[in-house]
Amino acid sequence: MSSISTRDADAARRRRRLTTAIKESLRELSVQLGLLNHRVGARLELRDVDLDCLDLIGRYGPLSPSALARRAGLHPATVTGVLDRLERGGWVTRERDPSDRRAVVVNVRRDRGGEVFRLYGGMNAALDQLLTGYSDDQLEVIADFLGRTATAGQAATDDLARD
Numbered sequence: 001m002s003s004i005s006t007r008d009a010d011a012a013r014r015r016r017r018l019t020t021a022i023k024e025s026l027r028e029l030s031v032q033l034g035l036l037n038h039r040v041g042a043r044l045e046l047r048d049v050d051l052d053c054l055d056l057i058g059r060y061g062p063l064s065p066s067a068l069a070r071r072a073g074l075h076p077a078t079v080t081g082v083l084d085r086l087e088r089g090g091w092v093t094r095e096r097d098p099s100d101r102r103a104v105v106v107n108v109r110r111d112r113g114g115e116v117f118r119l120y121g122g123m124n125a126a127l128d129q130l131l132t133g134y135s136d137d138q139l140e141v142i143a144d145f146l147g148r149t150a151t152a153g154q155a156a157t158d159d160l161a162r163d
Contacts, residue, residue: 044115052072
């Protein structure tokens with residue numbers, strides 16, 4: 001075997017190891033974030049699905065219940081139960097849609113956001129500290145990678161929903 005083909009084979013093995021390590025790290029991150037979200041939800045007395053929907057409403061709202069169901073990948077009847085619990089807990093309000101008085105939109109009550117942010121404070125502080133070790137160029141690569149990973153995850157979710 002020539003030294004070029006040995007180098008190529010070594011480079012291919014190294015790349016496979018690195019991509020495997022990235023995938024494993026993403027799996028571990030998913031588990032750890034899931035556990036963190038579960039703990040935050042428990043402290044707030046919210047089910048995991050309720051916390052997910054609260055986050056979606058906060059990020060993309062105001063949302064109609066049907067739009068929330070689509071974004072969350074949930075049956076509309078399930079979303080009704082989630083919204084009932086969130087409204088009873090004082091996390092969201094349902095209001096008439098200003099553009100269509102027959103429709104309803106859901107908004108997050110901003111006065112409750114501090115409770116959620118406080119519980120994620122440790123993770124946010126740890127991320128802030130971690131990210132100080134990267135240059136602006138490296139942060140751009142990380143942001144691009146994470147954005148593309150989220151898009152790939154959404155596409156995979158959409159594919160499974162169609163099956």
